[in-house]
Amino acid sequence: MLDVLQPAGLQLAALSQLALSHFLMTAAILFTLGLVGFVTRKNLIVMFLCTEMMFQGVVITLVAFAMFHNNVTGQTFVIFVLTVAAAEAALALGLVVLMFRRRRTLDANAWAAMQG
Amino acid sequence: MLTAILLFAASVLGALALVLLMPRPGRNLRPLGALIGVTALGGAWIGVALGTDLIRQLAEGALGLPSVAFIYYYVFSFIAITAAVRVITHKRPVYSALWFIMVVMSSAGLLLVLSAEFMAFAMVMIYGGAILVTYMFVIMLASQNEPQHEDDIPDYDRVAREPLWASAAGFLLLAVLLSIYYAPNSVQANPDAAMPADTDLIASHLANRALSEETAELASSPSSSPTRLSNAERVGVDLFEEHPLAIELAGIILFVSLIGAVVIAKMHVPNEDAIARGTDTPDERPEGAV
Numbered sequence: 417m418l419d420v421l422q423p424a425g426l427q428l429a430a431l432s433q434l435a436l437s438h439f440l441m442t443a444a445i446l447f448t449l450g451l452v453g454f455v456t457r458k459n460l461i462v463m464f465l466c467t468e469m470m471f472q473g474v475v476i477t478l479v480a481f482a483m484f485h486n487n488v489t490g491q492t493f494v495i496f497v498l499t500v501a502a503a504e505a506a507l508a509l510g511l512v513v514l515m516f517r518r519r520r521t522l523d524a525n526a527w528a529a530m531q532g
Numbered sequence: 533m534l535t536a537i538l539l540f541a542a543s544v545l546g547a548l549a550l551v552l553l554m555p556r557p558g559r560n561l562r563p564l565g566a567l568i569g570v571t572a573l574g575g576a577w578i579g580v581a582l583g584t585d586l587i588r589q590l591a592e593g594a595l596g597l598p599s600v601a602f603i604y605y606y607v608f609s610f611i612a613i614t615a616a617v618r619v620i621t622h623k624r625p626v627y628s629a630l631w632f633i634m635v636v637m638s639s640a641g642l643l644l645v646l647s648a649e650f651m652a653f654a655m656v657m658i659y660g661g662a663i664l665v666t667y668m669f670v671i672m673l674a675s676q677n678e679p680q681h682e683d684d685i686p687d688y689d690r691v692a693r694e695p696l697w698a699s700a701a702g703f704l705l706l707a708v709l710l711s712i713y714y715a716p717n718s719v720q721a722n723p724d725a726a727m728p729a730d731t732d733l734i735a736s737h738l739a740n741r742a743l744s745e746e747t748a749e750l751a752s753s754p755s756s757s758p759t760r761l762s763n764a765e766r767v768g769v770d771l772f773e774e775h776p777l778a779i780e781l782a783g784i785i786l787f788v789s790l791i792g793a794v795v796i797a798k799m800h801v802p803n804e805d806a807i808a809r810g811t812d813t814p815d816e817r818p819e820g821a822v
Contacts, residue, residue, distance in 0.1 A: 430721060431596035431646075434586055435605075437713045441576075442609040442642065444709045446616055446635070449550075452702035453620030456554060456695050458688035461625045461671055465632050468663065469616055472639050475655065479648045483596070484719070487727040488770045491763075494651050495771065498658050499782040503789035505663045509670045510796035516674040517801045522625075523688040 430486035439480035447473030460515065460522045464508045471501050535583035538576065539710040545572035547703035553621045554695040573613060577606065580714065601645050608641035623689050625675075629667045636660045650764040730761045737769050 431439075450469035457463055475494050482490025512522070519526045545568055552565030581587060590599045615634035622628045636659040643652040713719075738761075761769075771779065 430726075432589060432594055433717070433719060433721075434584055434589055435595040435597060435602065436719065438580075438605060438609075439642065439646065440713045441580075441710060442605075442612065444706055444713070445546075445613050446639070448702045448706040449613070449616040449620055451705070452550060452695075452698045455698040455702075456692040457620060458691075458693055459625055461667065461674070462620070462628050462689075465619060465625075465628055465667065468659070469619060469632065469635060472612075472635060472659075475651070476639055476642055479643050479646050479651055482648070483646050485721055485726070488763075488766045489774070491648050491651050491767050492770045492775060494648075495654070495767075496778060496782055498654060499785060502658060502663060503785050505666055506789050506793040507796070509666055510793045513670055513673055514796055514799055514801070521686070521688075522674055523686070525688065 431480065431483040433484070436480055436484045440477060443473040443476035443480065445473075446470075446476065458524050460512050460524055461509075463524065464505070464512070467508075468501060468505070471497060535580060535714050536711045538579040538583065539714060540707045542572045542576035542579070543703045543707035543710065545569075545575070546706070547699040550617065550621075550699045550703075551695045553617060554692040554699075555621060555623050555690055556695070557691055569617065573610070576710075584714070597645065597647070604641065604645050608638045608645065612638040612642065623685050625671050625689070626668070629664060629671060632667075633660050633664055636664070648763060650762075650767050727766070733761060733766070733769055737773060738765070 447470050450466045450473065453466035453469065454463050457466065475497055478490040478494050478497070480490075482488055515527065516522060549565045549569030549572060552561045552568065589595050590602060593599055595602055612635050615631045615638065618631040619628045619635060622631060636655060640652040640655045640660075643649075643655065
């Protein structure tokens with residue numbers, strides 16, 4: 417598998433700009449879908465799933481740019497993105513459970529009073 | 533110019549498809565939405581391939597990754613995008629979470645195509661293994677009874693909020709991004725960012741790196757040599773040489789969120805059952821009570 421991806425003697429050639437654009441396109445679509453989902457869905461759990469999907473788009477963007485510039489700093493940064501995603505999931509889901517215990521619903525509109 | 537117009541048209545079609553796919557009362561226009569969506573995505577890809585010199589680069593292998601691997605880009609992207617659409621359009625949160633696992637798997641495939649193996653496996657383990665399991669647990673904790681048929685699904689899952697405006701805004705962003713990405717020479721590679729050669733890295737940081745028996749076994753294929761670093765080793769060197777402070781901060785973030793999660797989980801909700809029965813509405817309780 418690795419030999420298919422990195423042929424012998426090829427020291428990790430940098431990605432061409434066109435290939436980079438393709439990966440960025442997929443990443444942008446994932447990010448947009450997450451954004452639209454976050455705005456349109458009313459279920460708190462699905463809303464947080466959508467933020468995770470935006471993270472996916474960002475991760476693909478970072479790795480594609482890392483390959484384009486032919487270094488690994490972008491990949492290193494993905495580790496920190498994963499850290500933030502894990503911390504966010506732990507806290508957000510704890511809050512969702514707490515909110516569900518108080519209102520017995522996952523409807524985001526049940527907390528419309530917080531709009532002020 | 534033609535490519536830009538085509539990408540804009542594809543974005544508009546995509547927005548339309550998403551509006552049709554969103555959960556809504558009344559007529560079911562799902563198949564039409566799916567058809568328009570696939571047309572938009574396929575049209576964008578074919579149009580880009582025809583409008584740029586993608587085919588020439590594929591034939592010459594000038595993409596920076598093998599042409600065979602680039603085919604997998606289309607496969608994994610298609611799966612990822614379809615699954616992502618299902619995540620945001622499915623009426624039941626459990627299925628949304630399951631489709632999200634599909635998104636994670638296929639974007640891990642995309643990372644493999646980009647030969648970022650370590651990141652791909654980390655994504656599968658952390659997202660697919662840890663985060664999604666947490667989501668499933670919360671979904672199970674926070675649902676009263678499994679809906680048996682369509683009418684049991686609560687209203688807030690059945691009707692999307694302002695799908696038209698949200699899709700329009702989102703896909704306007706997408707159209708702008710794509711027009712920038714596909715503008716000629718919009719991104720210049722930074723020559724200073726180039727990775728130092730593996731031999732230099734081994735000499736400076738990994739002097740004691742010896743091939744153990746197992747590694748030698750694995751690396752016995754003629755293409756790999758002891759002087760070539762794996763993706764995980766490269767990331768490791770970069771992580772610990774260039775970003776030591778950031779690692780410490782990441783540890784603090786995780787620690788704080790661990791404490792926060794425990795505090796949130798132990799919070800006492802008074803009269804939980806009374807709230808459920810409707811005898812004690814939460815709004816009547818005194819300020820500051822949690």
